[in-house]
Amino acid sequence: MVHKIKLIQSDTVSDISNICGNINLTTSVDTLGASFNFSVARNINDSNYVVTETIKNGDIIKFQNDSTSENIFTGIIIDTTTNRFSKDIKCLDFYFYLNNNKVIKQFNELNASACIEDLLKSIGAEIGTIENIATSIDKIYKNRTVAEIIEDILKIVNEETGKKYILEIDETTFSLVPHKKIKVEVENNIFGMPVLNESIINMKNVVLVVSNDQEEESIYAEVKDSEGIKKYGMLQEIIEVDPDKDDISKVRNIASQKLSELNRVNTKVTLPVLGNDELKAGRTLEIEIKEFDIKDEFLIKSCTHTFKKGHHICNLELEVS
Structure with a gap:
């Protein structure tokens, strides 16, 4: 087996690769963190x-990848199901703690990096x-998970910059890094049948930026795609910001960034x-x-990796970025 599964119990490390099967590793931008599932053979009459x-x-x-010694996943077992001849194991990486700890935080004009480090x-x-x-970041968060707050902070950063x-x-170990591109050869490794989906269900061709004060109706900025409106009809999004936003160029930039993000036919491929x-x-x-x-x-x-009988297959859900 090219990949190895190691069980860590306090100071004891056991290589259990030879009795494991049905291995899959999944990551998703919607759920944050990775999940790792596998089954372990069981026989109470065999030492x-x-x-x-245990x-x-x-x-x-x-x-781990045994040939490169690279660690692919580290996580905690969060669910076990015992059958007569096997035990099914579900694991999550340490994002588990970000997704399952709710906090109360108030940030007063603190930069995004410091906010995330504090969280x-x-x-x-x-x-x-x-x-x-x-x-x-100038915001109060109540009854939100650490992961939800970080996601919101990075959304604000993206809208403004x-x-x-x-x-x-x-x-x-967690690191905050710029969104990265990787070069991986997949064209010659495609097999089966790719599936293409194109949709305008989430398209927006008009963006308004308004105050989040329910009693104020001012529109701080408006951007639109006139040609897109002619073709698809008007599809409008509203972005709420703090009422004390006095930097007009920043507000307009938020509107432009959001229009650039949403004003397109969404193209997805399953590969x-x-x-x-x-x-x-x-x-x-x-x-x-x-x-x-x-x-x-x-x-x-x-992305779901499946490891079965010496084969490593990966199913990708892609979206034009």
Whole structure:
């Protein structure tokens, strides 16, 4: 087996690769973090399977590429189902703690980087590189998870600057980095039948920026695509900002960035390829799909790796970025 599964229980590390099967690893930009599922063979009458009975929720799992020693996944077991001859294991990476800790936070004109670092420290997360982002955050968050708050902060950054950042995890360490592109050869590894979907369900060709004060009706900025309106009809989005926004250029930039993001036909492709450990949600690929005469830059929306009988297959859900 090219990949190894290691079980960590306190100071004890066990290689359980030889008794594992039905392995899949999934990442998605919608859920944040990675999930890792597998099954372990079970036989209470055979000493070779004693370790299966010891596996419990809270144990740590590492999934590694044995040939490169690269760590692919590190996470915590959050769910176990025991059958007569197997035990099904569900794991989540350490985003689990960001998604399951609600906090109360007030940020007073604090830059985005400092806000995110403060949030990570509040739940005892290990912190790596934090990219310097000057965007000022002045907001109160109540009864929101750490992951939801970070997602909102990065949304504000994107609206004001047009730049995208992601919070990546390496084993147990979180780093805030610019959205990255990767070069992975997939064109020659495509098999099966790609599926193309094109939709205008989420298209917007008019964007208004208004106050989030319910008693104020002022429109701070408006941008539109007249040709798009003629073709598709008017599809309007409203963005709410603090009423004390006095930087007109910033407000207009927010409107322009949002129009640029939403004013398009959404193109998605489902694509099966030979497995590659570098493929994960949130990264971008430049690929050509000859069946659809498409050559473009795609965001990986979700990615599921399946490891079975020595084969590594990857199913990608892509969206033109």
